Amino acid sequence: MKVKKILVAVATFALTFSMMPEKASAQWSLGASYEIRDEEPQNGFGVRLERDILNKIPVVNLKLRGHFSYFSEDNYVGENQASYGKIENYDYGLAAVGGISLGLLSPYVGTGLGSTTTELQNPEGAFQEGSESNIFWNGFVGAEVSPIPTLKPFVEYRFQSAESFDELQNSVSTSNGRLIFGISLSF
Numbered sequence: 788m789k790v791k792k793i794l795v796a797v798a799t800f801a802l803t804f805s806m807m808p809e810k811a812s813a814q815w816s817l818g819a820s821y822e823i824r825d826e827e828p829q830n831g832f833g834v835r836l837e838r839d840i841l842n843k844i845p846v847v848n849l850k851l852r853g854h855f856s857y858f859s860e861d862n863y864v865g866e867n868q869a870s871y872g873k874i875e876n877y878d879y880g881l882a883a884v885g886g887i888s889l890g891l892l893s894p895y896v897g898t899g900l901g902s903t904t905t906e907l908q909n910p911e912g913a914f915q916e917g918s919e920s921n922i923f924w925n926g927f928v929g930a931e932v933s934p935i936p937t938l939k940p941f942v943e944y945r946f947q948s949a950e951s952f953d954e955l956q957n958s959v960s961t962s963n964g965r966l967i968f969g970i971s972l973s974f
Contacts, residue, residue, distance in 0.1 A: 814839045814842065815836070815837065815839075815973070815974055816836070816837045816971045817972050817974070818834065818941065818970065819969055819970060819971075820833040820835070820967045820969025820970075821968050822858070823965060823966045824965035825964075827860060827874055828859055828860030828875075828876060829860070830858065833856040833969070835853065835971070836852070837884065838850060838851050847886075847887055848887065848895065849883075849884070851883060852881065853879070853882075854881075854882065855877070856877060856878050857877045858876040858877070859873065859875045859876075860873070872909040873908040873909075874905070876905045880902065880923075880925065881900060892932055893930060893933065893939075895928070895930065896926075896927070896928050897926070898926045899925055900922070900925075901922070902921070902923070903921050903923060903947075904920045905918070905920075923947045924948050925945055925946065925947040927943050928943070929942055929943030929944065929967070930943075936973065937972060938970065939972075940969070941969050941970070941971060942966075942967065943966075943967040944964055944965070946963060946964030946965075
């Protein structure tokens with residue numbers, strides 16, 4: 788008898804949840820951003836693609852995100868700044884994002900996994916060239932503002948750790964993160 792009551796309760800919940808009206812909104816968004824970080828190179832650009840999931844839950848936003856960032860800088864070294872080298876860093880990753888809609892403001896948090904590669908190029912031969920890649924965990928907090936439903940400016944702070952998920956707290960305290968300003972287009 789107890790199993791029958793549980794099955795009826797689960798079936799009622801599933802039926803009620805499936806009958807909720809789906810909100811009419813865009814399911815994909817494409818964003819471009821300007822990114823600032825403490826490491827060299829300090830300034831870069833990013834792209835992100837997001838897909839809404841579970842659209843039937845009112846007020847709550849759940850998304851999957853893919854992101855790519857690129858940083859590049861020419862560094863001059865040596866006597867009279869005669870030799871130069873180029874530092875390039877790019878990273879990409881996937882993340883789960885959760886947020887809420889509070890009118891025009893939508894704060895969100897998320898976590899994910901990514902890969903970063905740093906390359907040092909030296910056409911003048913003043914120092915050794917090389918490349919290094921790492922896998923990292925990241926966490927982020929941010930907010931979107933939606934004055935126009937399809938065009939949403941956003942600000943985000945993303946922190947990362949190349950060691951383990953447990954060390955994300957150390958990443959925040961050592962400023963191993965980046966400040967991101969951007970705009971996304973929903974479609």
